[in-house]
Amino acid sequence: MDSTFVVVYRSLESAVAADLRGDLTKQAEAALLENEPWARIPASEPRFLILNFNEVPYINSAGIAILIRFLRAGRMAGFQSFAYGVTPHYQKLFRMVGLTEFMMIYPDEYSVLQRIES
Amino acid sequence: MGASYEVIGRWVINSEYGQERTVRSGVNEILSKFNADPQQVEDILTTVSEACLNAMEHGNCLDKNRKVSVVLMSAGNDLVFQVLDEGGGCVPPAVPATKEAKLMADNPRGWGMYLMSALADRVNYRWELGKFCVEIHFNRK
Numbered sequence: 001m002d003s004t005f006v007v008v009y010r011s012l013e014s015a016v017a018a019d020l021r022g023d024l025t026k027q028a029e030a031a032l033l034e035n036e037p038w039a040r041i042p043a044s045e046p047r048f049l050i051l052n053f054n055e056v057p058y059i060n061s062a063g064i065a066i067l068i069r070f071l072r073a074g075r076m077a078g079f080q081s082f083a084y085g086v087t088p089h090y091q092k093l094f095r096m097v098g099l100t101e102f103m104m105i106y107p108d109e110y111s112v113l114q115r116i117e118s
Numbered sequence: 119m120g121a122s123y124e125v126i127g128r129w130v131i132n133s134e135y136g137q138e139r140t141v142r143s144g145v146n147e148i149l150s151k152f153n154a155d156p157q158q159v160e161d162i163l164t165t166v167s168e169a170c171l172n173a174m175e176h177g178n179c180l181d182k183n184r185k186v187s188v189v190l191m192s193a194g195n196d197l198v199f200q201v202l203d204e205g206g207g208c209v210p211p212a213v214p215a216t217k218e219a220k221l222m223a224d225n226p227r228g229w230g231m232y233l234m235s236a237l238a239d240r241v242n243y244r245w246e247l248g249k250f251c252v253e254i255h256f257n258r259k
Contacts, residue, residue: 060164060230061230065226065228069226089164101221
């Protein structure tokens with residue numbers, strides 16, 4: 001019944017972008033946690049991760065827990081994380097659980113890149 | 119509950135991940151007829167989804183043969199959801215973990231009850247006719 005979750009990584013000049021697609025639930029665990037980008041990015045490359053939530057229609061508490069683990073691992077690997085395309089409701093939930101400690105939310109990819117490159 | 123409540127929705131789902139979306143969709147359809155506040159609708163959908171997930175996972179231990187029942191009732195501005203499982207229920211801890219503790223735990227789970235309490239106006243837990251019941255109240259905006 002869940003919309004299958006996939007992550008598609010894109011290399012940008014100053015960051016790695018992750019396009020998230022599908023429901024962010026327990027079923028997203030493998031897609032997010034077994035294919036982390038940290039090990040694939042040389043230490044000399046920029047350590048910024050941009051998460052695109054535009055195609056994530058549903059997030060539940062299990063998905064939030066997985067996201068916390070993912071972002072914590074990113075921080076341990078020296079990455080600073082950003083997000084865009086998060087609906088106002090899910091922005092509220094992210095703030096409530098403290099996810100914004102690990103990830104700054106912006107309106108779109110352009111504004112994230114402006115922030116990174118400033 | 120003292121007022122006269124009218125049942126306006128009922129769902130019975132199997133204890134399988136993803137089944138909560140059936141309830142979510144049904145509740146959304148009913149609330150659309152009430153001209154409900156969109157932000158509150160989102161809060162309600164999240165709260166009810168989390169209650170269903172707790173019932174499936176912790177109450178019914180994801181036994182597909184055990185059902186989760188959801189009843190939606192209305193009286194005046196009060197919307198009440200009763201989510202019942204057929205297992206041991208999901209009783210909140212006497213001393214809930216802090217947000218900070220949850221965030222830094224090895225497995226940072228357990229946000230369902232936290233979100234339910236934060237988004238709803240009132241959440242009660244009790245046993246009813248042999249089933250564990252989570253009763254969630256929203257004052258319609």
